[in-house]
Amino acid sequence: MNALEVNNLKKTYANGVQALKGISLNIKDGDFFAFLGPNGAGKSTLIGIISSLVNASSGEVKVFGTSVQTSRSKAMSHIGLVPQELNFNQFEKPLEIIVNQAGYYGIDRKTALHRAEKYLRQLQLWDQHDKISRMLSGGMKRRLMIARAMVNEPRLLILDEPTAGVDIEIRRSMWEFIREINENGTTVLLTTHYLEEAEELCRNIAIIDHGEIIQNTDMKTLLGSLDVETVILDVREPLSTAPQIDDMKLHLRDPFTLEVSLPKEKSLNALFSSLDNERISVLSMRNKANRLEELFLRLVDSGSTT
Amino acid sequence: MNASVNWTGYKTIVRKEVVRILRIWAQTVVPPAITMTLYFIVFGNLIGRRIGEMGGFDYMQFIVPGLIMMSVITSSYGNMVSSFFGAKFGRHIEELLISPLPNWVILAGYVTGALARGMMVGAVVMVISLFFTRVEVQHPLVMVSVLLLTSIVFAMAGMVNAIFANKFDDIAIVPTFILTPLTYLGGVFYSISLLPDFWQKISAFNPILYMVNGFRYGILGVSDVPIAWAYAIILAFGVILASLCLWLLHRGIGMRS
Numbered sequence: 001m002n003a004l005e006v007n008n009l010k011k012t013y014a015n016g017v018q019a020l021k022g023i024s025l026n027i028k029d030g031d032f033f034a035f036l037g038p039n040g041a042g043k044s045t046l047i048g049i050i051s052s053l054v055n056a057s058s059g060e061v062k063v064f065g066t067s068v069q070t071s072r073s074k075a076m077s078h079i080g081l082v083p084q085e086l087n088f089n090q091f092e093k094p095l096e097i098i099v100n101q102a103g104y105y106g107i108d109r110k111t112a113l114h115r116a117e118k119y120l121r122q123l124q125l126w127d128q129h130d131k132i133s134r135m136l137s138g139g140m141k142r143r144l145m146i147a148r149a150m151v152n153e154p155r156l157l158i159l160d161e162p163t164a165g166v167d168i169e170i171r172r173s174m175w176e177f178i179r180e181i182n183e184n185g186t187t188v189l190l191t192t193h194y195l196e197e198a199e200e201l202c203r204n205i206a207i208i209d210h211g212e213i214i215q216n217t218d219m220k221t222l223l224g225s226l227d228v229e230t231v232i233l234d235v236r237e238p239l240s241t242a243p244q245i246d247d248m249k250l251h252l253r254d255p256f257t258l259e260v261s262l263p264k265e266k267s268l269n270a271l272f273s274s275l276d277n278e279r280i281s282v283l284s285m286r287n288k289a290n291r292l293e294e295l296f297l298r299l300v301d302s303g304s305t306t
Numbered sequence: 307m308n309a310s311v312n313w314t315g316y317k318t319i320v321r322k323e324v325v326r327i328l329r330i331w332a333q334t335v336v337p338p339a340i341t342m343t344l345y346f347i348v349f350g351n352l353i354g355r356r357i358g359e360m361g362g363f364d365y366m367q368f369i370v371p372g373l374i375m376m377s378v379i380t381s382s383y384g385n386m387v388s389s390f391f392g393a394k395f396g397r398h399i400e401e402l403l404i405s406p407l408p409n410w411v412i413l414a415g416y417v418t419g420a421l422a423r424g425m426m427v428g429a430v431v432m433v434i435s436l437f438f439t440r441v442e443v444q445h446p447l448v449m450v451s452v453l454l455l456t457s458i459v460f461a462m463a464g465m466v467n468a469i470f471a472n473k474f475d476d477i478a479i480v481p482t483f484i485l486t487p488l489t490y491l492g493g494v495f496y497s498i499s500l501l502p503d504f505w506q507k508i509s510a511f512n513p514i515l516y517m518v519n520g521f522r523y524g525i526l527g528v529s530d531v532p533i534a535w536a537y538a539i540i541l542a543f544g545v546i547l548a549s550l551c552l553w554l555l556h557r558g559i560g561m562r563s
Binding site: 013045048051052053054055072073074076077079081083085086087088089090096100101102103104105106107108148 | 308310311312314315317318319321322325393396397398400401402403404405406407408558562563
């Protein structure tokens with residue numbers, strides 16, 4: 001059974017903006033699915049419709065076979081949502097927030113307290129459980145929303161930019177937590193602007209732009225379609241022009257920095273050997289962007305020019 | 307959804323509301339206690355002595371039911387409008403909107419919370435009144451039922467206000483321009499038999515008149531209106547407001563896009 005089925009979903013807001021233009025999407029049970037797109041592409045609208053916060057204009061969404069439109073209560077019992085914006089009462093304490101959320105899903109108070117402690121500990125928030133939430137740091141507030149979304153132990157966890165504004169150390173610990181949840185059987189739908197995050201965690205991916213799905217495949221296939229990778233080289237001696245090397249595009253960013261577009265079939269050895277012939281000494285090398293970021297930009301750019 | 311999920315959800319909303327009321331007791335329970343004490347001192351004691359009897363009772367005794375009812379109406383309405391609008395404004399209403407709870411459970415939970423504050427405040431005002439006068443409750447069932455039903459009606463009216471409100475100013479407009487004038491003109495401080503015919507007829511269109519008099523009948527055994535009419539008006543408003551609240555929640559007006 002699919003965890004999520006989206007069929008020909010359309011949404012036009014009252015101001016006339018057509019946020020979704022008939023998208024269809026399936027996410028398998030147990031998947032870790034990335035849903036990417038530039039700002040305003042329609043990601044949050046789709047998440048809003050799945051979680052019943054936004055009413056669809058037409059089309060249907062099913063969560064584990066249950067229609068959100070016709071059997072909202074049953075469909076919602078499968079979902080945990082971590083929204084993009086903070087949406088908890090900042091005058092309440094983390095423990096209160098999580099236990100109350102459990103109550104809304106019919107979980108008795110004793111079980112709710114037990115689960116709240118479990119998830120607050122796993123997300124390194126237990127020390128803060130009795131403090132007013134307003135006093136928590138930005139990263140702690142985001143983790144609190146993850147703990148809250150987990151308290152009903154959902155079969156489908158939706159994470160709408162869960163690591164926005166979180167430092168890299170906390171972000172990585174959040175990745176570990178989410179990965180473990182997925183390994184334990186929870187289907188995860190992730191939207192993020194950190195493409196490294198999607199590449200690291202997700203098995204399947206869809207990219208949305210201007211309300212339409214422009215790519216829907218597995219991560220390996222998508223990354224395999226990348227035919228050129230761009231690397232940045234820092235050179236020892238200043239250069240006045242970029243050297244000419246067959247089948248490669250070299251661009252001089254500044255006298256000490258070269259940007260090289262390397263076709264997939266070309267090896268790094270070939271690049272270094274050619275640079276060696278030109279008597280150019282390379283001090284260090286890094287990727288201009290991660291592979292998914294390159295593909296994402298290319299897909300979105302081509303979408304906006306067509 | 308099964309009944310146990312709904313029951314647990316309902317209890318959770320009520321508990322959350324009661325915890326909120328008690329946490330901010332200085333804003334929820336103390337102000338009406340102070341205001342009503344002043345009413346008892348100024349209107350009941352100082353001015354009331356010069357007024358003499360009204361409706362066959364000492365003026366202080368006469369205003370006790372009205373003042374209790376006025377504080378219950380204001381507190382029930384105020385609790386719902388501030389709590390629900392606060393949840394909407396802070397977006398934590400989404401916690402409930404994405405949950406499996408049906409709308410009627412959300413409505414029932416919030417109404418019970420508002421009812422709890424109304425009853426807390428009503429009990430405090432009743433205790434304060436005992437420092438000024440003594441009343442013997444004539445019809446306890448009528449007193450309790452009219453008080454509960456009125457509190458529920460105004461809690462639901464508060465929800466309608468909260469749903470349509472877009473900013474904090476919007477939740478002050480109805481209490482200031484509609485609720486307070488109707489309450490003051492609803493027979494809290496006087497019997498409408500003192501009014502000229504024309505104003506008596508106009509007063510008959512004020513629903514709060516029936517609630518205050520229904521409650522006064524419960525406590526003192528006297529009323530300016532037939533008690534059956536009081537129940538009919540309260541129940542009619544209850545049904546209309548409950549239907550309106552459920553429809554607004556179903557449509558997600560002001561909450562779902």
